[in-house]
Amino acid sequence: MRTVGSAFFVLFTVVFGVLALPSAWIAAHVVSEEGFVQLASPLSEDPEFTQALADALSEEATAGVDLPSGIAETVQPIVAGIAERITELPGFEQAWDETLTRSHSLTFADSRQLPPEADASSSFTLDVAPLVALVTTEIGNQFGVDVPAPQQTLVNIGQANHRALLERVETAASLWPALTAAAAIGAVLSLLIARRRSTTLAVLGLGVVLGGALLWFVAGFAPQIVDRTADANAVADVFKDALTVRAADGFQAWCLAAIAVGLLLAVAGLAARLLSGSRRRRLPSERTARL
Numbered sequence: 001m002r003t004v005g006s007a008f009f010v011l012f013t014v015v016f017g018v019l020a021l022p023s024a025w026i027a028a029h030v031v032s033e034e035g036f037v038q039l040a041s042p043l044s045e046d047p048e049f050t051q052a053l054a055d056a057l058s059e060e061a062t063a064g065v066d067l068p069s070g071i072a073e074t075v076q077p078i079v080a081g082i083a084e085r086i087t088e089l090p091g092f093e094q095a096w097d098e099t100l101t102r103s104h105s106l107t108f109a110d111s112r113q114l115p116p117e118a119d120a121s122s123s124f125t126l127d128v129a130p131l132v133a134l135v136t137t138e139i140g141n142q143f144g145v146d147v148p149a150p151q152q153t154l155v156n157i158g159q160a161n162h163r164a165l166l167e168r169v170e171t172a173a174s175l176w177p178a179l180t181a182a183a184a185i186g187a188v189l190s191l192l193i194a195r196r197r198s199t200t201l202a203v204l205g206l207g208v209v210l211g212g213a214l215l216w217f218v219a220g221f222a223p224q225i226v227d228r229t230a231d232a233n234a235v236a237d238v239f240k241d242a243l244t245v246r247a248a249d250g251f252q253a254w255c256l257a258a259i260a261v262g263l264l265l266a267v268a269g270l271a272a273r274l275l276s277g278s279r280r281r282r283l284p285s286e287r288t289a290r291l
Contacts, residue, residue, distance in 0.1 A: 002193050006200050009190035013183050014207035020179035021215060021258055025251050027173040033104045037097055039250060040243055044096040049242045050087040056234035082138050086131060089138060095130035102127040106154070108170065124157040124166070126239055157236040198276055202269025208262030216255035222248045 029035040043049045086092060106125040133149035140146055187204060194200035226244040 002195050006190045006194040007203075009186045009193070010200065010204050010207055013186035013190060013204060014211045016179050016183040016186060017208060017258075018211040018215060020176055020183055021212070021254060022251065023173050023176035023179055025254050026169060027176050029247070029250060031108065031170055031173045033101060033108075036104045037100045039246060040100050041093075041097055043242050043246065044087070044093050046242070049238070052238045052242070053235070054084050054086050056238045078142070079135060079139060082135050086134055089134045091134060092131075095134050098130040099126070099128055102130070107166070124240075126155040126157055126235065127152055128155060128235065129153040155235045155239075157240050196273070196276075198269050198272035200269070202266045202273060205262045205265025205267070205269055208265060209259050210262075212255045212258035212262060216252050216259070219248045219251045219255065 029039045043053075082089075103124070103126045106127055129150050129152050132153050136149040190200055190204060191197050223241070223244045226240060
């Protein structure tokens with residue numbers, strides 16, 4: 001019975017650990033504003049992403065800039081040209097971080113408090129107004145006029161009913177402390193009731209390795225799955241695809257850390273098992289020698 005009970009709690013630990021790891025990662029890098037900005041901010045230094053963003057943002061910025069009457073037709077082509085090189089403008093990285101902060105606040109706000117322009121059914125709302133403001137500032141500098149920047153330029157990412165999915169993910173992320181505590185309790189109980197704790201520790205470590213490897217494998221498919229859900233807006237597609245790749249890479253790093261911990265536990269258990277076996281073999285010979 002002790003062996004069966006120990007095996008049950010080993011399985012219990014692995015299952016709750018598999019649930020706790022993505023939950024904790026989402027809480028740290030998606031639900032947390034600071035974590036989300038840290039996750040997405042380096043995209044501004046990725047040449048491939050910034051070029052794609054500049055191309056996609058050109059149309060959005062041209063439509064979003066509120067130009068004074070009389071110069072709109074003349075300035076529109078210039079606006080598009082400036083938008084194409086927006087990543088070269090001073091303050092782009094700061095504007096990008098502000099875009100991420102605003103977007104996170106809109107995305108995780110109560111759907112009843114969203115502005116009318118935001119689609120409450122979308123999974124993410126990107127506010128690129130700080131980037132558009134760079135364009136308007138550059139236009140004003142070139143023509144010596146005051147070109148007002150839009151207060152908000154919203155890009156809805158995702159499809160109908162995705163908002164409900166995001167809310168469920170947010171709820172799941174809030175459970176990571178309870179899931180982690182359950183996994184830890186299961187691990188302790190599996191060792192306490194085990195006949196051979198060294199063997200149980202090794203099996204527990206192997207379970208952590210397998211759980212981490214499974215999550216690493218699943219995370220690798222995330223960019224391909226997201227890539228199949230196209231958005232009507234070019235900015236939405238560029239942002240979604242690039243962020244998904246970074247998120248998958250970041251979570252896989254956590255999975256590798258979990259695998260490393262599992263390997264350490266397995267090695268420690270095997271080493272303890274070998275030492276205890278060697279010790280038991282020595283005891284009979286020592287008793288014989290005394291006789």
